[in-house]
Amino acid sequence: MSVSRCARLLCRLPAAPLRYGGLSALRSRRGGPSRAAPAAGFFSDGGGNGAGAKAPDTSLFVPLPVSPSSPGPEGDVGAELTRPLNKSEVLKVLNKFYKRKEVQRLGAENGLDARLFHQAFISFRKYIMESSFLGPDVHILLNDICCGAGHVDDLFPFFMRHAKQIFPMLECMDDLRKISDLRLPPNWYQDARAIQRKIVFHAGPTNSGKTYHAIQRYLAAKSGIYCGPLKLLAHEIFQKSNDANVPCDLVTGEERVCVDPEGRQAAHVACTIEMCSVTTPYEVAVIDEIQMIKDPSRGWAWTRALLGLCAEEIHVCGEAAAINLVTELMYTTGEEVEVRNYKRLTPLKVLDQALESLDNLRPGDCIVCFSKNDIYSVSRQIETRGLECAVIYGSLPPGTKLTQARKFNDPDDPCKIMVATDAIGMGLNLSIKRIIFNSLIKPTINEKGEKEMDTITTSQALQISGRAGRFSTVFGEGEVTTMHRDDLPLLKEILNKSVDPIVTAGLHPTADQIEMFAYHLPDATLSNLLDIFVSLSQVDGLYFVCNVDDFKFLADMIQHIPLNLRARYVFCTAPINKKQPYVCTSLLKFARQFSRNEPLTFDWLCRHINWPLVPPQNIKDLVHLEAVHDVLDLYLWLSYRFMDMFPDAALVRDIQKELDDIIQVGVLNITRLIRVSQAASGSVTLPDDFPLQRASIGNGMLNAEDLLEANGELSPRDVKTQGHRRARGSKAMNYRPAEAQGALAARLIQQGLLTQDMLKQLEHEWLARRKGGATDENTGPNKGKKRK
Numbered sequence: 001m002s003v004s005r006c007a008r009l010l011c012r013l014p015a016a017p018l019r020y021g022g023l024s025a026l027r028s029r030r031g032g033p034s035r036a037a038p039a040a041g042f043f044s045d046g047g048g049n050g051a052g053a054k055a056p057d058t059s060l061f062v063p064l065p066v067s068p069s070s071p072g073p074e075g076d077v078g079a080e081l082t083r084p085l086n087k088s089e090v091l092k093v094l095n096k097f098y099k100r101k102e103v104q105r106l107g108a109e110n111g112l113d114a115r116l117f118h119q120a121f122i123s124f125r126k127y128i129m130e131s132s133f134l135g136p137d138v139h140i141l142l143n144d145i146c147c148g149a150g151h152v153d154d155l156f157p158f159f160m161r162h163a164k165q166i167f168p169m170l171e172c173m174d175d176l177r178k179i180s181d182l183r184l185p186p187n188w189y190q191d192a193r194a195i196q197r198k199i200v201f202h203a204g205p206t207n208s209g210k211t212y213h214a215i216q217r218y219l220a221a222k223s224g225i226y227c228g229p230l231k232l233l234a235h236e237i238f239q240k241s242n243d244a245n246v247p248c249d250l251v252t253g254e255e256r257v258c259v260d261p262e263g264r265q266a267a268h269v270a271c272t273i274e275m276c277s278v279t280t281p282y283e284v285a286v287i288d289e290i291q292m293i294k295d296p297s298r299g300w301a302w303t304r305a306l307l308g309l310c311a312e313e314i315h316v317c318g319e320a321a322a323i324n325l326v327t328e329l330m331y332t333t334g335e336e337v338e339v340r341n342y343k344r345l346t347p348l349k350v351l352d353q354a355l356e357s358l359d360n361l362r363p364g365d366c367i368v369c370f371s372k373n374d375i376y377s378v379s380r381q382i383e384t385r386g387l388e389c390a391v392i393y394g395s396l397p398p399g400t401k402l403t404q405a406r407k408f409n410d411p412d413d414p415c416k417i418m419v420a421t422d423a424i425g426m427g428l429n430l431s432i433k434r435i436i437f438n439s440l441i442k443p444t445i446n447e448k449g450e451k452e453m454d455t456i457t458t459s460q461a462l463q464i465s466g467r468a469g470r471f472s473t474v475f476g477e478g479e480v481t482t483m484h485r486d487d488l489p490l491l492k493e494i495l496n497k498s499v500d501p502i503v504t505a506g507l508h509p510t511a512d513q514i515e516m517f518a519y520h521l522p523d524a525t526l527s528n529l530l531d532i533f534v535s536l537s538q539v540d541g542l543y544f545v546c547n548v549d550d551f552k553f554l555a556d557m558i559q560h561i562p563l564n565l566r567a568r569y570v571f572c573t574a575p576i577n578k579k580q581p582y583v584c585t586s587l588l589k590f591a592r593q594f595s596r597n598e599p600l601t602f603d604w605l606c607r608h609i610n611w612p613l614v615p616p617q618n619i620k621d622l623v624h625l626e627a628v629h630d631v632l633d634l635y636l637w638l639s640y641r642f643m644d645m646f647p648d649a650a651l652v653r654d655i656q657k658e659l660d661d662i663i664q665v666g667v668l669n670i671t672r673l674i675r676v677s678q679a680a681s682g683s684v685t686l687p688d689d690f691p692l693q694r695a696s697i698g699n700g701m702l703n704a705e706d707l708l709e710a711n712g713e714l715s716p717r718d719v720k721t722q723g724h725r726r727a728r729g730s731k732a733m734n735y736r737p738a739e740a741q742g743a744l745a746a747r748l749i750q751q752g753l754l755t756q757d758m759l760k761q762l763e764h765e766w767l768a769r770r771k772g773g774a775t776d777e778n779t780g781p782n783k784g785k786k787r788k
Contacts, residue, residue, distance in 0.1 A: 056173075056532065056535045056536050057531075057535040058113050058115050058116050059115065060528065060531040060532050060535050061116060061167050061169060061532070062524065062525075062528055063119050063120075063123055063166040063167060064165070064166045064167075064168070064523050065166075066123060066127055066162065066165055066166055068126075068127060068130040068131040068132065069127075069131045069132075069133050069134065069135075070131075070132055070133055076133050076139075077136040077139075078134060078135070078136040078137075078138070078139025078140055078143070079139065081136065081139075081140060082139065082140055082143040083143060085134075085139065085142055085143060085146070086146065087129060089146045090128060090129070090142055090146065091125075091129060093142065093145050093146060093152055093155075094121075094124075094125045094128060094129075094155075096152050097121075097152045097153075097155050097156075097159070098121050098125075100152065100153065102153065103153060103156055103159075104117060106156060107120075107156075107159075107160070107163075110160060110170070111167075111170040111173060112163060112170070116163070116167060116170075119166075119167075120159070120162065120163035120166060120167065121159070123162065123163075123166050124159050124162045124163070127162060128142075137158070138158050141154055141155065141158070142155075168520070168521055168522075168523070169520070169521055169532065172520040172521075175520055176517065176520060176521075176532070176536055177536055177538075179513055179516045179517055179520075179533075180509070180513070180517070180533045180534075180536040180537040180538070181537070181538050182507050182537050182538060182539045182543065182545070183538050183539060183540050185303065185307055185507060185543065186307050186329075186332050186333045188307070188308070189278055189307055189308035191278065191279055191281075191308075191310045192278065192307065192308050192309060192310050192333075193333065195310065195312070196335070197309075197311060197312060197313070197314055197333075197335050198312060198313045198314070198335075198338070199313075199314045199316065199326070199330050199335050199336065199337045199338065200214075200313065200314070200315045200316065200337075200338045200340060201290075201316045201318075201322075201323055201326055201327075201337050201338065201339045201340065202214050202315060202316065202317045202318075202340050202342065203318065203319065203320040203322075203323055203339060203340065203341050203342065204320070204341060204342030204343065204344070205319075205342075205343075205344050205462060205466055206344075206462065206463055206465075206466025206467065207344055207345055207346060207466050207467075207469070207470050207471055207478075208342035208343055208344050208345060209342055209345055209471070210317050210318075210340075210342045211286075211288055211317045213340070213342075214286045214288075214315035214317050215237065215240070215286060217284055217286075217313070217315060218237075218241075218268070218284050218286050218315070219240075219241060219244055219246050219268075221268075221282075221283040221284035221313075222267060222283050223267040223268060223281075223282045223283045223284070224267070224268045224269075224282050224283060224284040224285065224286070224311075225268070225269050225270075225271065225276060225277070225280075225282050225284075225285045225286070225309065225311065226268075226269070226270040226271065226285075226286045226288070227271060227272070227273040227276045227285065227286065227287050227288065227305050227309075228270070228271075228272060228273060228288045228289070228427075229272070229273060229288065229289045229292055229298075229426060229427075230272070230426055230427040231252045231254075231255075231272060231398055232398050232401065232402070232426075232427035232428065233288060233426065233427045234250060234251075234252055234270045234271055234272050235250065235270075235398070236427070236429075237270040238250040238257070238270040241268055241270065242259060246268055247259050247260070247266040247267065247268065248266055248268040248269060248270055249265060249266045249268070249269045249270070250269070250270055250271070251269055251270070251271040251272075251275045252271065252272045252275060253272060253274065253275060253575060253637045253640075254633050254636040254637045254640075255636065255653075256640065273287070273288075273298075273301045273302060273305055274298075274301045276304075276305050276309065278304065278305075278308035278309060278310065279310065280310065281310045281311070282309070282310065282311040282312075283311065283312050283313065284311055284312070284313045284315065285305075285309045285311035285313070285314050285315065286315045286317065287302065287305050287306060287309075287314065287315070287316045287317065288317050288318070289317065289318050289426065290302060290306070290316045290317060290318035290319075290322045290326065291318045291319040291321060291322045291459065291502060292318075293306070293322060293325070293502065293505045293506060294322075294502045294503075294504065294505070294506065295506060295546075296506070296546060296547045297546055297547050297550065298506070298546070299505060299506020299544075299546055300506040300507050300508035300546050301506075302505070302506070303329075303505040303506055303507060303543070306326065306329060306505075307329065307333065319459065319499060319502075320341070320499075321459070321499040321500065321501050321502050322501075322502045323337075323339055324501055324502075324503075325501070325502045325503060325504070325505060325542070328542055329505060329542060332542070344466070345471040346469045346470070346471050346475075346476055346477055346478060347469070347477050347478070348465060348466065348468060348469060348477075348478040348479075348480065349477060349478065349479050349480070350479075350480050350481070350491065350492055350495060351434075351479055351480065351481040351488075352488075353481065353485075353488075354481055354482045354483060354484055354485040354487065354488045355436050355481060355482070355483050356483070356484070356485060358378075358381055358382055358385060359385065361382070361385075361387065361417055362433075362434075363416035363417070363433070364416065364431065364432060364433030364434060364475060365416075365417050365418070365432075365433065365434050365436060366417075366418040366419075366420060366424065366430070366432045366434070366435055366436065366467070366468070367417075367418070367419045367420075367436045367438050367483070368420060368421065368422065368424070368435060368436065368437050368438060368464055369419065369420070369421055369438045369439065370421060370422065370438075370439060370441065370442040370443060370456075371421075371443060372393055372395075372421075374438055374439070375391060375393055375419055375420075375421065376619065376670070376674050378419050378438060379391055379419045379670055379671055379674070380671050380674045380675070382417055382419065383671040387416075387417055388414050388415040388416075388417070389415060389417040389418060389419050390404040390405070390407050390408040390415050390417070390418045390419070390420075391404060391418075391419050391420070391667055391670055392404050392405065392418065392419075392420040392421070392423055392424055392428070393420065393421040393423055394421055394423040395577075395623075395626045395630075396423075396626065396663070396667065397626070397629045397656075397659075397660045397663055399657070399660040399664070400660060400663050400664050400667055401423070401427075401428060402428075403664050404418075404667065405428045405429070405430055408430060408431070409429075409430060409431045411474070418430070418432070422442070422460065422463075422464055424464070424467055425460070425463040425464050425467065426463070429470065429473075430467055430470065430473075431470070431473040431474055431475065432467050432468045432469070432470065432473075432475070432478070433468060433469065433475040433478070433479060434468055434478070434479040434480065434481065435464060435465050435467060435468045435478070435479070435480045435481075436480075436481055436482065436483055437464075437480075437481075437482045437483065437487065437491060438482075438483045439483070439484075439487070440455055440456055440461075440482065440487050440490055440491060440494070441453050441454065441455060441456075442454060442455075442456050442460070455490070455494070456494065457494075457500075458494050458495065458497045458498070458499050458500075459499050459500075461491065461494045461495055462495065462499070465478070465480040465495065466478070468480055480495075503542075504541075504542060504543055504544045505542060505543050505544075506543070506544060506545075506546040507539060507543050507544070507545055507546065508545070508546045508548070509530065509533050509534075509537075509545075509548075511566060511569045511570075513533065514526070514529055514530065514533065514565070514569060515565055515566065515569075517529050517532070517533055518565050525555070525556075525559050526555040526559070526565070526568050526569065526572065527552045527555040527556050527559065530548050530551060530552055530555065531552070534548060550578055551572050551573065553578045554571065554572040554574065554576075554578070554584075554587065555568070555572045557584065557587070557588060558571055558572070558587070558588060558591045561588075561591045561592055561595045562595050563591065563594070563595050567594065567642070570638075570641050570642075571587065571590075571591050571594075571638075574587060574634055574637060574638065575637065576630065576634055577630070580627050580630065582624065582627040582628075582631070583627055583630045583631055583634065586608065586631040586634060587634060589608060590634070590635070590638065594642065594645050597645075599644065599645050599646070599647055600635070600645060600646050600647075601647065601648055602648035602651040602652065605632075605635060605648070605652060606655075608631075609628050609631060609632075611655060612658075613625060613628065613659060613662060614662070615662050615665045615666055616662075616663075616665075616666040616673060617673070617676060618673050618676040618677040619670075619673050619674060619676075619677040620677065621666070621673075622663070622666040622667070622670070622673055625659065625662060625663050625666065626663065628659060629656065629659050629660065629663065632652055632655070632656040632659065633656075635649075635652050636649055636652060636653065636656070639652070
């Protein structure tokens with residue numbers, strides 16, 4: 001090679017990076033006492049923005065792929081200046097580099113913990129070994145090390161450069177920490193901080209008049225906003241305001257109603273709390289059910305409203321358990337809290353006797369169940385007694401819930417019994433005399449997504465019990481009891497407990513914060529961005545970061561669809577139930593159509609849902625219609641965020657009303673649907689006097705699965721999974737499969753309607769009746785069988 005070409009090539013060589021103290025610093029480390037100043041520790045308490053920076057969960061850092069390089073037009077400059085590399089010698093050099101403790105320590109100082117260091121090295125080694133061409137600087141250095149003219153530590157700058165390619169967050173960790181710093185939420189709302197607000201806390205139990213007094217102030221104000229947890233509550237205030245000649249608009253996620261014919265905004269608005277504006281000034285704001293500020297999924301909405309609403313007066317309504325937290329939060333904004341305490345307007349009595357039999361039902365009774373399966377079972381048994389009952393549960397459309405409530409409340413309607421879930425705890429005014437808990441065990445989903453059974457909390461028990469004997473109804477006193485005698489002492493114990501004080505308020509990353517994260521990490525998925533955000537986020541003792549599992553579930557589901565970040569974020573915040581496959585599939589189709597820039601027209605939607613639909617013939621049909629109603633809700637929700645792409649909101653609202661009517665027909669005939677479903681699935685129809693399902697912890701009794709395959713809410717795969725879970729739970733309770741019991745018993749056990757212990761208890765009671773007196777508790781089933 002000519003001298004002139006060699007000179008040109010040397011001139012084009014990039015200077016070795018001198019960050020991390022440069023090569024001299026590395027060599028000085030090898031020499032002993034002389035050390036370069038270490039870089040700011042990424043994972044130490046003193047890193048980033050100063051003391052208190054927490055170490056991120058590096059398991060969330062997903063390495064980006066780096067393709068091996070190929071020679072450019074200049075050819076392999078490094079090989080021309082030195083010689084081709086012997087890859088076996090290079091591999092020995094790289095493995096020696098990996099084992100150097102000094103290199104590992106330096107890596108940790110620059111953001112590479114053991115996990116990241118290992119992943120970065122694997123990627124770096126793969127890049128070096130599989131590349132047919134290396135940059136001249138790396139090539140020459142590797143050649144020098146192989147020839148004994150260089151030290152293996154000199155590879156560190158190039159290794160670190162590669163590490164930052166695959167882990168770009170290392171380059172911007174300080175910026176990411178600043179973006180995810182959630183320690184001063186009051187500062188996010190400058191408009192609210194610019195005014196001095198008066199905070200009034202209306203504290204009291206259900207049916208104490210606390211919300212009534214707040215609403216009276218709202219109606220008397222020149223302008224106001226009501227923020228509630230449910231569409232039903234927003235509708236109720238909307239209706240009350242306009243009935244009182246106070247023009248009021250309605251804003252929910254799926255609906256906007258402007259009372260002015262010309263479309264001008266009214267001075268008053270009733271909205272669901274997620275939809276409240278924190279930039280519009282009002283004279284009075286009402287925040288209802290403030291105790292939900294602790295909700296693991298939605299608590300952030302109450303925090304945002306409390307800290308951010310621009311109103312001269314903020315009237316907060318809810319449980320006294322939230323007083324201390326609200327006072328502390330307002331202390332950080334420099335605002336004082338005036339507390340007004342209220343007592344229940346009508347007495348509530350816990351009865352000394354359980355219902356024990358549905359034969360003891362009387363007008364004004366409401367049986368509260370915690371699963372749809374129990375709703376179906378109880379309503380069926382009530383119907384066999386010639387009684388008519390109203391049914392309310394969470395997944396019913398709001399219109400159907402209101403129709404069932406009106407039917408129950410109507411003094412001229414023969415329907416005087418209600419069967420409901422805890423959905424009656426908010427948003428419905430019901431003329432209930434007596435609340436009867438069918439069970440005190442409520443299914444919950446833990447942070448791993450697994451189903452658990454747990455006793456209801458004092459707060460939940462008070463909220464539900466408080467619906468009895470509501471003020472202004474025909475019943476001047478409320479009563480509460482249980483279906484089963486054994487549950488009554490536990491209910492009294494729960495109700496006598498004081499409600500645990502609420503100590504933290506929820507927060508959630510905003511679209512702007514995630515967008516800034518994405519600017520620094522453009523190749524990360526939205527789900528991964530959120531994971532890293534939560535991992536790095538810092539909150540003070542008054543706050544917690546809300547659960548983002550539902551958001552991540554949707555983010556992963558639509559990750560393969562090409563969407564810009566803002567649109568992707570909006571789709572992932574859609575309020576859908578991830579346990580409804582049909583609704584999730586619909587969201588996926590909506591997102592795919594949206595990504596093609598093809599408007600989702602009314603005709604397209606009708607084809608998707610197979611409109612027109614017919615009244616349900618069985619429970620499975622009813623469940624499907626409820627899911628279709630949720631899909632229409634999803635369309636309407638998206639139509640207010642992407643008006644051009646979801647253009648037919650008015651037409652969709654019309655068919656949604658028709659669908660609501662169809663579902664109402666199904667609910668009115670729910671017992672007939674249950675009979676048809678039982679016949680079609682071959683399930684056992686229990687005798688009318690068969691004991692109702694129970695659930696208890698620690699006594700060997702289990703609830704049946706909430707949803708049977710015949711109900712259409714679980715796929716065969718889900719049923720199989722649920723069966724495995726039930727088997728594990730049963731095994732933990734010393735459950736043994738039926739051996740010599742009759743076919744009926746075996747089928748009941750197989751369906752989860754009966755356990756071995758329950759079977760023994762029933763046999764024990766039957767034997768006692770046969771003998772005509774009580775028997776000893778130790779009389780086992782074997783002895784009974786011998787006598788028989």
